[in-house]
Amino acid sequence: MAVGEHIWPVMHPIAGLTLGTASAGVKYAGRTDIVVMAIAEGAAVSGVFTQNAFCAAPVIVGRNHLSAGDIRYFLINSGNANACTGERGLADAESCCQAVATLGDIEARQVVPFSTGVIGEYLPVPKIVNALPAAMSSLSVNGWDAAAKAIMTTDTRPKGASVQFEHDGEVISVTGIAKGAGMIRPNMATMLAYIATDAVVAQPLLDDMVKRAADQSFNRISIDGDTSTNDSCLLVATGQAGLPMLSDPAGELYDKLMAAVTDVHRQLALGIVRDGEGASKCISVAVTQGGNKEECLKVAYAIAHSPLVKTALFASDPNWGRIICAVGYAGVRALDTQKVNVYLDDVCIVRAGQRAQEYTEEQGQAVVDQAEFSVRVELGRGHSSDEVWTTDLSHDYVTINAEYRS
Amino acid sequence: MAVGEHIWPVMHPIAGLTLGTASAGVKYAGRTDIVVMAIAEGAAVSGVFTQNAFCAAPVIVGRNHLSAGDIRYFLINSGNANACTGERGLADAESCCQAVATLGDIEARQVVPFSTGVIGEYLPVPKIVNALPAAMSSLSVNGWDAAAKAIMTTDTRPKGASVQFEHDGEVISVTGIAKGAGMIRPNMATMLAYIATDAVVAQPLLDDMVKRAADQSFNRISIDGDTSTNDSCLLVATGQAGLPMLSDPAGELYDKLMAAVTDVHRQLALGIVRDGEGASKCISVAVTQGGNKEECLKVAYAIAHSPLVKTALFASDPNWGRIICAVGYAGVRALDTQKVNVYLDDVCIVRAGQRAQEYTEEQGQAVVDQAEFSVRVELGRGHSSDEVWTTDLSHDYVTINAEYRS
Known part of the structure; x- marks a missing residue:
């Protein structure tokens, strides 16, 4: 049960970002449960993460990798949260990053890992590693729909949102997906969100934008700090649009982009509320x-x-x-x-x-x-x-x- | 549904306190829904009340009457909370007090009123006034059981607790009843509790004792301030036991009495938890x-x-x-x-x-x-x-x- 009709939007591709999925059998056989997102060189990547003291291994590893910059891949698995798994959990997350790095010919620190699912069980690393080639070979700018489905856990619907606006004759797109089926105070109902734009944004400004947008969306469906072990919200600016780089939070282009980014965040957050566990309103x-x-x-x-x-x-x-x-x-x-x-x-x-x-x-x-x-x-x-x-x-x-x- | 077996305890009478009940038809016909407690002259009476900003009319009136001391009656009705009823609600509560005062030949300010039930509807004062003579004529030191039933709303069981201890050859009793069927954070599930002892306690010490006991009991099943419009916990020391007056929080008698009073409070609070709405554990x-x-x-x-x-x-x-x-x-x-x-x-x-x-x-x-x-x-x-x-x-x-x- 979820609130209202489910209408899947047109998902505008984001130049410089491709998505691939595969079935690793992390928890269930026969359903897609891993997603690889490949990000073109030169993109800016920012994120906000759970404030839960028991944050999961991928959150610790991901924050660390993100701080070094130059991110080229996201790897997401559903079915297992890799949370409360201690040193071994950290090593498992690193192993998965290394496997992506080997296939992508980059370094492990350029991969950010995400997990959602059962807490306290060790990640089945070999299953994930074995499924990676299939995910990599399916990478496509049109992979948003399949990715939105692969990251679901208790969700009854995939969540996607996509908007476009024009500036100086150039069309800019903002597209995102999310998973989460929380009522307010989602607690354990991990929320993951990935939003991307082809706009050209300086890293410090992008860091600020994701914080603002999350505050007006995902943070309005849960209380500060009242978050799951794995909650993460990532914003990517691939920089492939033919526009000058934005570095200040002012001006017409910034206003339009911030509005579009916030709109996508809010649509996704409302999608999570509407898919609230057992929600009818x-x-x-x-x-x-x-x-x-x-x-x-x-x-x-x-x-x-x-x-x-x-x-x-x-x-x-x-x-x-x-x-x-x-x-x-x-x-x-x-x-x-x-x-x-x-x-x-x-x-x-x-x-x-x-x-x-x-x-x-x-x-x-x-x-x-x-x-x-x-x-x-x-x-x-x-x-x-x-x-x-x-x-x-x-x-x-x-x-x-x-x-x-x- | 409630947790565990329901065993109604032996309720030791408290000399100097009698209880009477009657059916006023406040909300439902044919069930007892008003309680009068008559308190002998010279008793000390203390209470703690809801911290909700929308406290009910009887709470406002009752706090006011209590501050003047010399309380001789409690009047409780179930079925209507007399909350969010504005000036008329205050007048209605005062009218009920006046009706008790007339029958008891005392002043209205010596009556403390309590209400529990539906919010936002005016109190059917004539029904209550008409039922008062029947309640007054049934006053008895053995009226605890009937009173515990008459104050119930969504409760599935009456709640009572009673303990005795000896000091210098004298047997001291502490007996109490409560209503409330809250899970934790009872919100609207009004909690009312009335505990009495025949011990002789100075007013300032009794004020302190009820705060301490409530903090170790009812305040551990709800968060501070997270209370309904009508929540009230009253402690009466009738002073009819043949003992010296307690005025300091020290010494063997104080320790025994405080332990007994706290025990009764905790038993009643746990009774409310066990009768939590739909609780199975x-x-x-x-x-x-x-x-x-x-x-x-x-x-x-x-x-x-x-x-x-x-x-x-x-x-x-x-x-x-x-x-x-x-x-x-x-x-x-x-x-x-x-x-x-x-x-x-x-x-x-x-x-x-x-x-x-x-x-x-x-x-x-x-x-x-x-x-x-x-x-x-x-x-x-x-x-x-x-x-x-x-x-x-x-x-x-x-x-x-x-x-x-x-």
Whole structure:
């Protein structure tokens, strides 16, 4: 079960980046489970990684390789997270990088490894190494679709997004894929995302762009630091478009590119929410009129994390009492409850801290019967606002997570 | 569904405190839903209340009355929380107090009101007032059982606890009841608790005792401030035992009384956990070897709040990966993951940050197949420890909270 129709977008190829897949049998036989992405020489590559203290072996190795620059390959496997595997896990990740390097005639430090799947089991390195030639031989600029499928674990759908814009007569593309099927606070539901553009971007600016874009997307579906062992988000600028190099966060080209990159990140993040484990609804929680961003986020997360709000929304019950209760314990200092208003889409359900006089349950019901809607809270304290996305909490969530051995 | 057998304890009467119940039809016809507790003159009464910004009308009125002292009655109704009801809610709570005062020939400020149930609907004051004479005429020192039932909402069982100890040849009793059916973070699942002793305790010391006892019990099943609109915990010392007045937190009598009071609080809090909505397991999460109490609690709550850990425990799946993932994102600064050990009861599942070599899933399975067990985390950072209690997350939780209109 997932929210809404699944429409796979047109994935614009990114010159300078090819993708190949293969079946290694990491966990299941007969499904594609490894992806190789080959990146042309001269590209800039930036990433943000999990803040979990138990970060996985590939994250440690990948961060290290990335810091030296000159990255030429990504290697991703699903089915095994190579997390909590100690020294051997690090050696296994390095071995996989070396195998790619040998085939690609580069050095192991030019490969960034990624893993997602079961925690605490050793990576079946020989299986992965044996499947590499098949993955390498299938490298194609049109490999995005196959790659999006190969990185899935509990996902019910592949996630892809792709946009284009024009600048000085040149068409620039931004294309990305992601995996993850988390409700908010994905915890163990590892999120991986790979976004690429053919724009020409200086490394320091790209580092900044991936942080900003992740903050407005993936970090709005989980709380800071509340991440899995393997979460990673990578941004590649192949530099193959016929444009000057961008190095400052200013100007028309930067604005267009940042907007496109953020758009792709947000589409992918929303794709993860819509594919939330057992999700039947995708809900935006927006908090406005806050004294600062921090308190807006506190309130938004209190609502988004409340199992009681989430089960009420699964039941399509517009239970405003549970929503304001979450507002009340979110920890906003000296909150004047008589200034708080709550809306479901445009229907005011709470005004001045009490049930709105004109509100009828039928109005609320009509909103929450939709697959996607918003909960909006006005705090009456200032001009800050923020927004997070979440899902309902359903029977299917319990079933999936009680059965899946992650 | 609730965890374990339900055994109703012998409830020792407390001299100077009588309880009466009646059916007012607040929400449902034909069930007892109001309780009057009559407190003898000269008793000391202390309470701790919800920290939710949207606290209910009876909490505002009750805190105010309590601050003036000389309390003679508690009035409790189930079925309606009188929360988010504005000025009218305050007036309604005062009207109920006045009705008790008239019958008891005291003043309205000597009555503390409590409500639990649906939020945002006005209290049916006439129904309650009409039922008061029946409640007053049933006042009895043996009314604890009936009162425990009358305050229930989504509870599947009444909760009671009672202990006695001897001091200088005198038998002292501590008896209490509670309602609440929260999983951890009860949010809307209002918790009410009433504990009484015949010991003679000075008001300032009693104020201190209820805070300490609540902190070691009800505050270990929810996070600070993460409380419902109506949560209240009251401690009464009727002073009818033939003992000198206690006014200092020291000495043998104080130690015995504090232990007994804390014991009753903890039994009631565990009763709430065991009756957690849809709970099939009651789990103690203990964190030891922490650098300080705060980080121990952070880790304990990260585990106890994780929906992925909770669904795994519902499935009786000893999923150590999800547990250490929660440890990893709990926000402990500079955590050395190689010093972390995790146990299920006495079975070591993680040693030095990795799956314990000798661990088999059968061992873990045997532990988590039990209705009650412990998850214990050693952080390897110091000598602090703390413990919280939680439940699993089951299909029944979703069903109950999707259907109950709170």
